[in-house]
Amino acid sequence: MENEVSTLYKTIDGGQTWAQVTPWMIALPPVTVNVDPRIPTPTPISTVTPEPTDPSSLVFEPNANAYRIRFAPNTTWVEVNDTIATKSTRRYVLSAMQGQIMSVSILQGKALTVAVAGADNQPLSDSRVYSSFWRGSLPSTQDFIITVASYAATAFTMRVSVNPPGQATQKFSFFDKKYQVALSYTDEFAQILAEPQVVHKGTPLLTLTFIDPTVYFPTTNLGDTYLMLNVAVDPAIVATCTQPSTHPIEIVTGLVTINGYSFTRTEVNIGAAGNFFDHISYRTVFNDKCFEVIFLFHSVNIGIYSPGAVVEFDRAALLKRFEGVLDTFVAK
Numbered sequence: 001m002e003n004e005v006s007t008l009y010k011t012i013d014g015g016q017t018w019a020q021v022t023p024w025m026i027a028l029p030p031v032t033v034n035v036d037p038r039i040p041t042p043t044p045i046s047t048v049t050p051e052p053t054d055p056s057s058l059v060f061e062p063n064a065n066a067y068r069i070r071f072a073p074n075t076t077w078v079e080v081n082d083t084i085a086t087k088s089t090r091r092y093v094l095s096a097m098q099g100q101i102m103s104v105s106i107l108q109g110k111a112l113t114v115a116v117a118g119a120d121n122q123p124l125s126d127s128r129v130y131s132s133f134w135r136g137s138l139p140s141t142q143d144f145i146i147t148v149a150s151y152a153a154t155a156f157t158m159r160v161s162v163n164p165p166g167q168a169t170q171k172f173s174f175f176d177k178k179y180q181v182a183l184s185y186t187d188e189f190a191q192i193l194a195e196p197q198v199v200h201k202g203t204p205l206l207t208l209t210f211i212d213p214t215v216y217f218p219t220t221n222l223g224d225t226y227l228m229l230n231v232a233v234d235p236a237i238v239a240t241c242t243q244p245s246t247h248p249i250e251i252v253t254g255l256v257t258i259n260g261y262s263f264t265r266t267e268v269n270i271g272a273a274g275n276f277f278d279h280i281s282y283r284t285v286f287n288d289k290c291f292e293v294i295f296l297f298h299s300v301n302i303g304i305y306s307p308g309a310v311v312e313f314d315r316a317a318l319l320k321r322f323e324g325v326l327d328t329f330v331a332k
Contacts, residue, residue, distance in 0.1 A: 058070065058080065058092075061093065064091070064093050064119075064143070064145070065091055066091035066092055066093040066145060067080075067090070067091070067092050067093070068092070068093050068094065069092050069093070069094040069160060070094075071094075071162070076161055076162060076163060076164060076170055077159060077160065077161035077162070077170070077187075078159075078160055078161075079157055079158070079159050080092065080157070080158045080159075080160065081155070081156075081157050082148075082155070082156060082158070083153075083154070083155045083156070084112070084148060084150040084153065084154060084156065085150065085153050086150060086151075086152050086153045087150060087151065087152075088149075088150055089147050089148060089149045089150070090147070090148045091145055091146070091147050091148075092145070092146040092147075092148070092158075092160075093119070093143050093144065093145050093146075094143065094144060094146075094160065094162070095142070095143050095144075096138050096141070096144060096162050097138065097141045097165060098138055098139065098140045098141045099137060099138065099165060099166075100137070100138050100162050100163060100164075100165055101135070101136070101137055101138075101162070101163040101167070101168060101169070101187070102116075102135070102136065102138055102144065102160070102161070102162045102163075103133070103134065103135035103136075103159075103160070103161050103187050103188075103190070103211060104116060104133060104134045104135070104146055104158065104159070104160050105132065105133040105134075105158070105159050105190030105191075105192075105211055106132040106133065106148070106156055106157070106158055106192075107156065107157040107158070107159070107190075107191060107192060107193055108132070108154065108156050108157070108192070108193055108194075109132050109192040109193060109194040109209070110132050110194065111132070111150075111151065111152070111154055111156070112132055112148055112149065112150055112151075112154070112156055113130045113131060113132060113148070113149045114131065114132060114133065114134055114146060114147065114148055114149075114158075115127070115134075115146070115147045115149070116134045116136075116144060116145070116146055116147075117144070117145050117147075118139070118140065118142055118143070118144055118145070119142050119143035119144065119145060120140070120142060122139070124136055124138075124139075124144070125213065126213065126218065128218055129213070129216070129217070129218065131213065131216075132192070133190055133209070133211035133213075134211070134213055135187070135188065135211045135212050135213065136212075136213070136214075146158075146160070159190060159191075161187050163187065169186040169187055169188060170186065170187050171184055171185070171186060171187075172184065172185055172186070172187065172189075173185075174191075174205075174206050174229075176205050176206075176231075179205065179231045179233075179289060179331075180287075180331060180332035181205070181229070181231060181289075181291060181329075181330070181331045181332075182328070182329075182330045182331075183206065183229055183293075183325055183326075183328050183329055183330075184325070184328040185208060185227075185324075185325045185328070186324075187211075188210060188211060188212055188321060189208040189209065189210055189211065189227070189325065190208065190209060190211045191206065191207065191208055192207050192208070192209050193207070194207065195207055195228070196224070196226040196228065196294075196296050198226075198228070198279055198294060198296055199245050199247060199248065200228060200230045200281075200292060200294055201230060201232050201237055201241065201245075201283070201290055201292050202230040202231045202232025202233075202234075202237060202290055202292060203230060203231055203232065204228055204229070204230050205229045205230065205231055206227075206228070206229040207226060207227070207228050207229075208226070208227040208228075208325070209224070209225055209226055209227075210225045210318065210321065210322075215313055215314070215318060216313075217300070217310060218309075218310060219310065219311070220299075220310055220311050220312065220313035220314075221299050221300045221301070221302045221305065221310050221311075221312060221313055222297065222298070222299045222313035222318075223275075223298045223299060223300055224296075224297075224298040225295075225296065225297055225298070225318065225322075226294070226295070226296040227293065227294070227295055227296075227322055227325055228292075228293065228294040228296070229291075229292070229293055230291070230292040230293075230294070231289055231290065231291055231292070232289070232290040232292075233288065233289055233290075235288075237290055238285055238288060238289065238290045241283050241284070241285045241290035241292075242264035242283050242284070242285065244264075244266045245266070245268075248268050248270060248279075249268070250266035250267065250268050250281065251266060251267055251268070252264060252265070252266050253265050253266060253267050256282070258282075258326060258327055258329055259327070259328075259329055259330060261284045261286060261291075261329060261331065262284055263282040263283060263284045263293075264282070264283050264284070265280065265281070265282055266280070266281045266283075267279065267280050267281075268281075271301075274300055274301045274304050275298065275299075275300055275301070276298070276299045276300070276301065277296065277297075277298055278295075278296070278297040278298075278299070278315070279294065279295070279296050280294070280295040280296075280319075281293070281294050281295075282294075282326060286331045287331065287332070289331070291329075291331055293326050293329065295319070295322045297313075297315065297318065299313060
């Protein structure tokens with residue numbers, strides 16, 4: 001996630017008003033903290049910033065049995081690098097205000113799960129669902145506890161963001177220096193390492209998933225979502241970049257122009273054993289490179305559920321969110 005940057009805000013009146021910081025600060029990498037569970041005493045972690053500010057830190061609080069996440073001044077998100085043992089949990093606590101939008105996501109995806117609750121013991125995440133992410137509006141001003149649970153021992157990276165008061169989303173950016181391609185996305189999405197099982201052309205550079213839990217089961221029949229950015233430089237692949245795949249058979253559904261780039265749009269709809277896979281691809285050739293952006297929605301036949309148990313997910317609304325990411329595509 002080293003290529004991501006965020007839109008940053010600052011306050012000088014205790015949070016009454018917020019102002020966007022200067023552009024040169026926006027390009028800075030996020031604050032990253034690394035946790036060593038062998039150290040029983042609080043360990044401050046320096047923030048990556050060119051100006052003198054108090055360092056961000058992650059400190060263990062015995063009374064809460066959790067590590068407190070502290071944001072560096074003028075930042076709205078942080079990455080926590082940690083390790084976890086097999087079938088165990090790690091707990092983190094942070095303070096936030098009523099109405100703020102908080103999101104939590106694990107880079108390793110489904111290898112780990114997260115649960116979010118208030119210090120008042122009121123759960124925010126759904127205990128019926130095992131998910132590697134959560135996002136929502138905070139119901140009160142207090143401490144909030146994030147619990148990470150594991151199936152196997154692993155290192156992991158957790159992104160926690162809290163939007164400024166009154167701000168619905170914040171922007172993150174991805175840029176690959178080698179292939180000179182960029183995308184931007186809101187905190188409604190998060191990067192994951194897992195690659196969906198789809199036919200694609202070239203090398204995967206970025207995989208995102210939508211992290212609003214209200215669009216998924218048990219509210220709807222939606223199971224998974226993915227957005228992939230891929231690139232190929234092999235002349236043979238570049239020469240056939242915009243041609244539809246035959247395994248599975250893709251259908252060309254249009255030609256679209258985005259930021260001056262001409263994309264060929266294809267679709268594949270596959271149903272199997274009550275599962276439905278909605279696969280949409282956009283491909284373009286630029287500077288002898290084949291760029292491909294894939295949307296994948298995995299849902300379950302709504303007839304499998306008891307009547308009224310879930311609702312059909314809003315494909316059009318979700319597609320609009322994904323198209324919003326594609327609209328930021330820039331290549332050099």
